[in-house]
Amino acid sequence: MCDFTVAVFRPDDDRLEDAVELLESLGATPVPDPMLAVEPTGASPRDDADYTILTSKTGAELVAGAYPGTDSDGVADGGARTDRWNPGEATLCAVGPKTADALRERGYDPEIVPQEYTSSGLVAALEDRVDGARVEVARSDHGSPVLLEGLEAAGAYVHETVLYRLVRPEGSGDSTELAAAGGLDVACFTSSLTVTNWLEAADERGVRDAALEGLSNATVGVIGEPTGETAVAAGIDVDLVASEATFETLATETVELAAPTYYE
Template identity: 85%
Template sequence: MRDLTVAVFRPDDDRLEDAIELVESLGATPVPDSMLAVEPTGASPREDADYAILTSKTGVELVAGSAESEERDRWDPGTATVCAIGPKTADALREQGYDPEIVPTEYTSSGLVADLEGRVDGARVEVARSDHGSPVLLEGIEAAGAYVHETVLYRLVRPDGSGDSTELAAAGDLDVACFTSSLTVTNWLEAADERGIRDAALEGLSNATVGVIGEPTRETAAAAGIDVDLVASEATFETLATETVELAAPTYYE
């Protein structure tokens, strides 16, 4: 039996390196094919909010002025209660000297909204994130009575030359695909279109095991004609990759 080939679409930084290492630890062959690149906007979050929400490690590094791609003055949250949408973001905040006081049990926008409901009526809430943030977060906090301001810290774009995994799928040689957002799905399909192999890539993907993070990503994939086999039980790449590889070949990585 040949090794499972597992396509991972993380940004081309330590997240992609970690994904490769994880897939290898599962005994499979990673197919790194980054579908996201970061373009900082140079914007900084407001410093007069009652609550400040960060949604990604990239955002944290940018506001802290520690990102390699851009240097800026360090953001000061003042007296704001700092919130992180998940443990990775919380860890990044701590590494940069911030104190995340609220991390939802469910690592999603809706999970954070649920944790903030009842706390933010009349409060000023700053949301600092990418240009592809879920509207669920803003709408939910506004519905809870807060005054919400969004700062777009960076744009997410598809890297030049991405799409090698679409070639593998079209050839029937891709066993697993792990989509971490709706944008990775959209960009993967655009890459296949660019190479003129969309139909063949979709057909190949129908014979692979497809895992996604979250219901919004599943809905995007389904709308594009991609059959999703698994929605990760926890919104982390580690859980997504492990559960999808296990589904593709039970006990394969044990």
């Protein structure tokens, strides 16, 4: 077993709990520092599409009226309604198995899950099917333009519904100070927005340069090439891009890459 610190930036819900449990099982000391918080908009996807795409577990929970923070009537904090959505005759698509499982748990039947769990993977899975079709994309306000542009290029009529906004939680950033002090061994970035928010938190605490220096001596893993590009553009050295777009793969591969240092 190895004993080293791993910063994890998942939203502060069961995803963060699962991430902490996974890292502990790998022998690491998790540093939970949520860089994303969910603000539901109360919007629902259209119900007249030929294909409807969900890109996250959060989206699946929201369309079912089951996201934490909504009451039994589907009313979110602030009064926005999130009643259970009916997909009509649409073919339901999920970006990956986690989203598909979340949909199935709530009574939906996703029929298409791409082999590559990314926006590009969804485009590849659908591009031969959607010429002339109406495609509804239901996701956060920070969704990749790759999905919309790819589907439009394939001839689809695309509509996007923003189900929730992603914001940086107040008080986040403890891991930036740990990195600045040289005490962070591993960082696992799950999206470009987690990179951006981490750097904003470092700026807010006045430790950006020192935090970047600390990351240069740590092992940095990311999900997806776009996240890697965002990190590199910000001056962060990326050591690993996860072979699969899941946190489990990211954490396991990054810890395995870092671990040999601790066995010398």
